[in-house]
Amino acid sequence: MVQGEKGRVIQVAIITAVALLGDAMLFIVLPIYYEQFGLTALWQIGLLLSINRLIRLPINPFVAWFYRRYSLRTGLFIATTLAALTTFSYGVATSFIVLVIARMLWGVAWSFLRMGGFLTIIKVSTNENRGNHIGLYNGLWGMGGLVGMLAGGFLADQIPIVMMTSLFALLALICIPLIAFTVPHSNVDHRTTAKAISPTFQFTPYISLILVTSLFKGFLIMGLFASTLSPLIESRMQEPMTIASLMIGAATIAGIVQAIRWCWDPFFAPLIGRWSDRLEKRYTLLFVPLIAGGVLLVVVGFTESTLLLIGLLLLFQLTSTMLTTTVDTLAASAAANTDEVKMTMWHTILDDLGAAVGPLSSFLLLTWLEGSLSILYVGSGLLMLGYAVIWGSYYYKSKRKTTHANAA
Numbered sequence: 001m002v003q004g005e006k007g008r009v010i011q012v013a014i015i016t017a018v019a020l021l022g023d024a025m026l027f028i029v030l031p032i033y034y035e036q037f038g039l040t041a042l043w044q045i046g047l048l049l050s051i052n053r054l055i056r057l058p059i060n061p062f063v064a065w066f067y068r069r070y071s072l073r074t075g076l077f078i079a080t081t082l083a084a085l086t087t088f089s090y091g092v093a094t095s096f097i098v099l100v101i102a103r104m105l106w107g108v109a110w111s112f113l114r115m116g117g118f119l120t121i122i123k124v125s126t127n128e129n130r131g132n133h134i135g136l137y138n139g140l141w142g143m144g145g146l147v148g149m150l151a152g153g154f155l156a157d158q159i160p161i162v163m164m165t166s167l168f169a170l171l172a173l174i175c176i177p178l179i180a181f182t183v184p185h186s187n188v189d190h191r192t193t194a195k196a197i198s199p200t201f202q203f204t205p206y207i208s209l210i211l212v213t214s215l216f217k218g219f220l221i222m223g224l225f226a227s228t229l230s231p232l233i234e235s236r237m238q239e240p241m242t243i244a245s246l247m248i249g250a251a252t253i254a255g256i257v258q259a260i261r262w263c264w265d266p267f268f269a270p271l272i273g274r275w276s277d278r279l280e281k282r283y284t285l286l287f288v289p290l291i292a293g294g295v296l297l298v299v300v301g302f303t304e305s306t307l308l309l310i311g312l313l314l315l316f317q318l319t320s321t322m323l324t325t326t327v328d329t330l331a332a333s334a335a336a337n338t339d340e341v342k343m344t345m346w347h348t349i350l351d352d353l354g355a356a357v358g359p360l361s362s363f364l365l366l367t368w369l370e371g372s373l374s375i376l377y378v379g380s381g382l383l384m385l386g387y388a389v390i391w392g393s394y395y396y397k398s399k400r401k402t403t404h405a406n407a408a
Contacts, residue, residue: 005124006133012072012117013137017144018175019080019113021168022087023052023106024148027226028255029156029164032234036161038096046363048099049227052107053218053356060349063111064341067119075112076179082109084172091165111348117141118328118344122335128277130336131329135273138325139266146262153230153255157248201339209394210330211350213286216387217327218351221320223358224380228366229313230254232373236306257310261317268318272325281398282333283391285326290388293319297381301374 027049030037034045067075082105089102117137125133148168155164203211234250276282296316303309328347335343362376369375 006136008120008124009117009133009137010140012076012113012120013140014143015076015080015175015179016113016117016141017147019083019109019172020141020144021148021152021171022083022090022165023110024145024258025152025156025164025168026090028149028153028230028251028258029161031227031230032249032251033156033161037090037099038093039099042363042367043360044096046227046360048103049359050223050356051100052103052110053223053352055104055107056111056352057349057356059108059111060115060345060352063115064345066112067116068341072116072120073179075116077176079109079112079116080172080176080179082106084169084176087165087172088169089165091160091162113141115344115348118332118348119340122332122340122344125332125336127333127336130332131273131276131282131325132270133273134329134332135269135271135325136266138328139269142262142265142269144262146259149255149262150259151255153251153253153259156251201342205394207334207338207343209391210283210327210334211346213327213387213391214331214347215350215354216383217323218354218356219358220354220380220384221324222351222355224362224376225316225320225358226258227359228362228373228376229258231366232300232377233257233306233309235373236304236309253310257313257317260314261321265321268321269325272322273329276326276329281395282326282330284395286323286330286391287388289319289323289326290384290391293323294381294384294388297377297384299381301376301378301381 030039030048031045039045039048063075086102086106086109089098093099093102121130121133121137152164152168155167230250230253233254237250237253272285276285279285293316296312296319300309300312300316303312331343331347335347365376366373
């Protein structure tokens with residue numbers, strides 16, 4: 001068992017990573033092999049990739065209540081068991097309704113995992129290391145995305161879907177008994193009960209802006225980008241590539257592009273976190289990913305070359321790592337200074353709402369735009385640049401207010 005405060009973060013992150021395998025695989029495989037899952041329309045893909053996040057909106061308050069009264073270990077037992085069950089269901093489901101139910105249950109599992117990890121970080125971190133802990137946590141649980149997307153994209157091109165989902169489900173089952181030996185049988189935060197009714201939480205302009213950015217972050221990165229990446233690459237490929245007698249299709253390449261991000265996140269995300277820990281105003285770090293990412297998405301929309309497209313997508317993945325780490329750190333810092341549970345709940349709910357709306361609205365827009373991914377990505381890039389303008393306006397007003405206060 002890993003000891004110490006950082007050890008608690010590592011334990012929860014690794015358990016989350018294993019539970020995430022099946023969900024990460026689905027984002028790469030489902031848009032291309034949807035017929036093998038028994039689907040018949042694009043809107044069904046969007047709904048399945050969104051419903052798990054929509055169900056988390058009403059579930060998150062219940063999960064917060066649960067962690068005030070029961071231990072993190074119990075929550076992780078529930079989450080990992082549900083993760084194994086739902087992942088197995090993806091491969092053996094015989095109808096669209098069964099898949100919808102499975103995705104809803106995965107949404108419950110992720111609520112337990114995500115809120116438990118976030119509350120753990122708030123408890124064990126300080127203003128001097130909170131960004132580092134957020135980066136470490138995001139980077140490590142992202143390894144589940146690395147394996148799920150890379151292995152899922154590759155295996156889908158080689159073996160039946162049911163064999164792949166059974167393998168990922170088995171890995172989650174193996175993780176269940178390890179929870180008893182690695183996670184202490186105690187509440188995430190004993191202070192939560194006392195603070196739950198604290199009147200200190202308010203929707204100030206700063207907190208509101210953080211939460212609106214959480215909504216956008218979930219919509220863009222975990223919603224739109226993750227669900228349309230493989231169709232985007234497929235639209236630019238003339239034909240599948242073959243390497244050593246293995247067929248390398250769009251699903252495999254999309255899995256590699258997504259997996260590379262999860263591969264560097266355990267190293268890059270903590271560095272970003274430490275960078276933010278040194279800044280007097282953490283939010284100024286947001287200008288880098290918002291401006292750079294916005295420009296990259298606009299260029300992606302006009303790119304026809306497959307190799308150039310892959311390079312641009314990898315660069316965008318760097319900006320998405322920076323955006324995710326910075327927004328999560330801002331939310332955790334605000335939570336530590338107000339009502340932990342309420343701020344965590346709102347951050348999680350809006351992040352989930354954005355991620356839920358992303359896939360569904362993306363495929364609805366694609367239907368309306370007659371499959372024009374270029375317009376979708378250019379519009380997303382312009383929206384990202386718009387958020388940079390909004391934060392710039394807040395920075396300018398904050399600076400003017402400070403100047404007037406000093407002059408007085």
